[in-house]
Amino acid sequence: MSVKAYQRKLDVKNGRVDLSHGSGGRAMAQLISGLFHQAFGNEWLARCNDQSTFDVAAGRMVMTTDGYVVSPLFFPGGNIGSLAVHGTINDVAMSGARPLYLSASFIIEEGFPFSDLKAIADSMGAAARAADVYIIAGDTKVVERGKADGLFISTTGIGIVADGLDLSADKARVGDRVLVSGSLGDHGVAIMSKRQNVAFQTEVVSDSAALHNLVAVMVAAGGSSIRVMRDPTRGGLAATLNEIAHQSDLGFRLEETSIPVKPAVAATCELLGLDPIHVANEGKLVAIVAPDLADAVLAAMKAHPLGSDAADIGEAVADDRKFVQMATGFGGRRIVDWLWGEQLPRIC
Amino acid sequence: MKYADEFRDKAIAQGIARAIGAEVSSRRAYRFMEFCGGHTHAISRYGLEDLLPANVRMIHGPGCPVCVLPASRIDMAIRLVDRPEVTLCVYGDLMRAPGSQGQSLLRAKALGADIRMVYSTLDAIRLAEQAPRREVVFFAIGFETTTPPTAVMIRIAEKKRLRGLSVFCNHVLTPSAMHSILENPKIRDTGGVPIDGFIGPAHVSTIIGTQPYEPLAEQFGKPIVIAGFEPLDVMQAILMLVRQVNEDRYEVENQYSRAVTREGNRRAKEEVSQIFELREQFEWRGLGLVPNSGLKLKRAYAQFDAETRFAIHDLRVADNPACECCAILRGAKRPVDCKLFGTVCTPETPIGSCMVSSEGACAAYWAYGRVRDEQLRRTS
Numbered sequence: 097m098s099v100k101a102y103q104r105k106l107d108v109k110n111g112r113v114d115l116s117h118g119s120g121g122r123a124m125a126q127l128i129s130g131l132f133h134q135a136f137g138n139e140w141l142a143r144c145n146d147q148s149t150f151d152v153a154a155g156r157m158v159m160t161t162d163g164y165v166v167s168p169l170f171f172p173g174g175n176i177g178s179l180a181v182h183g184t185i186n187d188v189a190m191s192g193a194r195p196l197y198l199s200a201s202f203i204i205e206e207g208f209p210f211s212d213l214k215a216i217a218d219s220m221g222a223a224a225r226a227a228d229v230y231i232i233a234g235d236t237k238v239v240e241r242g243k244a245d246g247l248f249i250s251t252t253g254i255g256i257v258a259d260g261l262d263l264s265a266d267k268a269r270v271g272d273r274v275l276v277s278g279s280l281g282d283h284g285v286a287i288m289s290k291r292q293n294v295a296f297q298t299e300v301v302s303d304s305a306a307l308h309n310l311v312a313v314m315v316a317a318g319g320s321s322i323r324v325m326r327d328p329t330r331g332g333l334a335a336t337l338n339e340i341a342h343q344s345d346l347g348f349r350l351e352e353t354s355i356p357v358k359p360a361v362a363a364t365c366e367l368l369g370l371d372p373i374h375v376a377n378e379g380k381l382v383a384i385v386a387p388d389l390a391d392a393v394l395a396a397m398k399a400h401p402l403g404s405d406a407a408d409i410g411e412a413v414a415d416d417r418k419f420v421q422m423a424t425g426f427g428g429r430r431i432v433d434w435l436w437g438e439q440l441p442r443i444c
Numbered sequence: 445m446k447y448a449d450e451f452r453d454k455a456i457a458q459g460i461a462r463a464i465g466a467e468v469s470s471r472r473a474y475r476f477m478e479f480c481g482g483h484t485h486a487i488s489r490y491g492l493e494d495l496l497p498a499n500v501r502m503i504h505g506p507g508c509p510v511c512v513l514p515a516s517r518i519d520m521a522i523r524l525v526d527r528p529e530v531t532l533c534v535y536g537d538l539m540r541a542p543g544s545q546g547q548s549l550l551r552a553k554a555l556g557a558d559i560r561m562v563y564s565t566l567d568a569i570r571l572a573e574q575a576p577r578r579e580v581v582f583f584a585i586g587f588e589t590t591t592p593p594t595a596v597m598i599r600i601a602e603k604k605r606l607r608g609l610s611v612f613c614n615h616v617l618t619p620s621a622m623h624s625i626l627e628n629p630k631i632r633d634t635g636g637v638p639i640d641g642f643i644g645p646a647h648v649s650t651i652i653g654t655q656p657y658e659p660l661a662e663q664f665g666k667p668i669v670i671a672g673f674e675p676l677d678v679m680q681a682i683l684m685l686v687r688q689v690n691e692d693r694y695e696v697e698n699q700y701s702r703a704v705t706r707e708g709n710r711r712a713k714e715e716v717s718q719i720f721e722l723r724e725q726f727e728w729r730g731l732g733l734v735p736n737s738g739l740k741l742k743r744a745y746a747q748f749d750a751e752t753r754f755a756i757h758d759l760r761v762a763d764n765p766a767c768e769c770c771a772i773l774r775g776a777k778r779p780v781d782c783k784l785f786g787t788v789c790t791p792e793t794p795i796g797s798c799m800v801s802s803e804g805a806c807a808a809y810w811a812y813g814r815v816r817d818e819q820l821r822r823t824s
Contacts, residue, residue: 426452426495426675427454427457428491429491429494436802
């Protein structure tokens with residue numbers, strides 16, 4: 097007769113992660129099964145293997161990887177967990193693919209509260225379920241206090257892209273239209289407001305969202321007329337368009353008045369001396385679309401909840417200097433350059 | 445945004461542009477210096493130069509506090525924060541300003557120095573309260589606009605007996621610098637183009653008023669218009685300067701009457717004068733030593749003066765000899781005339797003062813203006 101060893105339950109309410117939770121022993125097994133499996137629960141994780149086996153559908157596979165080191169971990173509109181799921185889904189989706197599976201690796205600092213870890217894991221599970229994507233592999237490491245900023249998450253995403261669709265940043269052509277799916281700078285401003293305790297009557301909420309369903313309706317409307325899609329995360333719209341300009345060997349001309357920016361985001365940027373087109377987004381995409389189907393793609397975007405504020409903001413132009421230019425609301429012109437290092441507030 | 449959008453109205457801007465176009469004389473050039481980086485930023489960001497006639501040229505002046513901070517002061521700050529007990533509080537875009545060896549506070553932070561980016565002097569006070577055993581040093585920088593908050597911080601530190609809080613003072617004065625631009629032999633020797641008028645910074649004048657500029661206008665015969673930072677403010681100021689030039693007047697005019705008076709903010713000025721006194725001279729990046737252009741703490745407040753407290757002495761380091769900042773901020777040369785521009789000197793690796801912060805002449809030109817010049821060259 098086997099005797100089952102007694103093990104204290106995870107104290108999710110008041111407990112904290114310690115080094116034993118990363119040591120490969122019983123405590124780690126308890127953390128994985130009692131917290132992560134509960135949050136992500138699916139048939140693959142239930143088998144408790146170090147890997148998961150899955151069937152491959154027709155088409156080509158897409159794979160991406162990403163790391164999340166956001167501070168603060170919880171922000172208006174989400175947390176590091178939901179952000180990791182959305183961000184990785186979006187990186188897969190920008191190829192036009194349907195995201196299927198994710199892996200998640202956690203590097204946890206000793207002393208991290210279980211309650212926070214549970215909230216983050218639960219939001220990851222909820223975000224994945226809402227997107228019809230499964231977290232099927234993971235890893236847990238615990239590092240000593242002071243060796244990490246609470247929690248880091250690394251994810252890998254896998255998806256399938258249909259044959260005939262080959263989006264790439266070197267495929268933009270002169271005359272293509274530049275479409276954005278909505279207002280810019282929401283995520284970055286939500287994070288910065290939280291960091292700097294900048295409070296407004298209207299709280300700015302992160303736009304963190306999974307964009308693959310929006311991508312699906314765009315692909316249905318535009319097919320291979322969609323040359324490039326990118327989610328303008330760090331560095332914002334400016335960095336994304338500069339990257340595409342360099343990879344496609346052309347320039348862009350934008351209309352400032354067409355670029356959607358929420359008043360509260362614009363106001364915060366004014367206050368901190370930042371530019372919304374340099375600020376990060378986590379639920380927006382930029383699409384470079386051939387002119388003949390740009391209006392159809394834009395209409396499809398506007399008909400989707402995540403693209404209701406979508407806009408045509410400019411066009412690709414011949415330019416051997418690869419400048420991204422903008423016609424200002426004043427009738428003047430300016431260059432939209434890459435961000436130089438960290439975006440820092442101005443003194444006066 | 446209420447109270448901002450009204451000053452960004454395209455139709456009004458074009459109306460002012462038409463008025464400028466109608467009033468300029470085709471027989472002469474108009475060269476106006478916007479002294480302050482905030483104006484440079486507005487001109488660049490809104491593409492205002494595209495709205496001006498070809499014979500109206502804007503010269504980007506030295507008025508960005510980060511740009512004009514000499515490398516020696518960055519060296520001193522890094523030396524200061526090398527001390528393990530020191531926490532250095534700095535305003536944001538000072539982090540990238542290069543020292544004499546290309547080092548910066550950003551790099552010092554990466555190497556382990558305790559440097560905190562703050563948004564106001566209140567943040568420094570909070571840090572000093574939270575860490576009474578630390579030496580919290582506030583890197584005070586800026587023109588007359590940012591000096592009163594530093595003065596108030598010292599008052600609060602005195603009242604709360606925050607013995608660990610001190611100030612590394614780099615506050616500078618706008619009129620002195622303007623005087624230096626018009627008179628400094630180092631600049632005169634660059635063969636600078638004449639400046640027909642100045643746009644002065646309104647936020648400075650909310651403190652000091654417009655009166656301190658009157659002797660300058662009189663002595664050098666240059667019109668000065670104190671202007672706000674919205675694009676319409678700048679356009680209106682240019683029109684006012686054009687009119688003064690055409691009428692051969694050289695007065696100090698107040699475009700920003702919604703917040704600026706001739707006398708300024710008496711209480712703020714009193715607060716500053718109680719705590720600070722003039723330095724005999726202060727070094728400006730690109731201008732060299734400028735007499736009576738900087739502030740230091742009065743002897744009575746020596747306990748709050750980081751330079752005294754930590755015995756860090758003035759350093760002198762030479763600017764890069766190939767750097768043309770001095771001529772650029774005088775209007776004698778354009779950023780593209782400097783052989784460092786866009787090669788070794790870029791916003792990511794700034795060498796000269798004008799490239800240091802986003803408000804510097806070269807940085808603004810790099811970010812916003814290159815295309816205009818290229819197109820002008822191609823069509824001329």
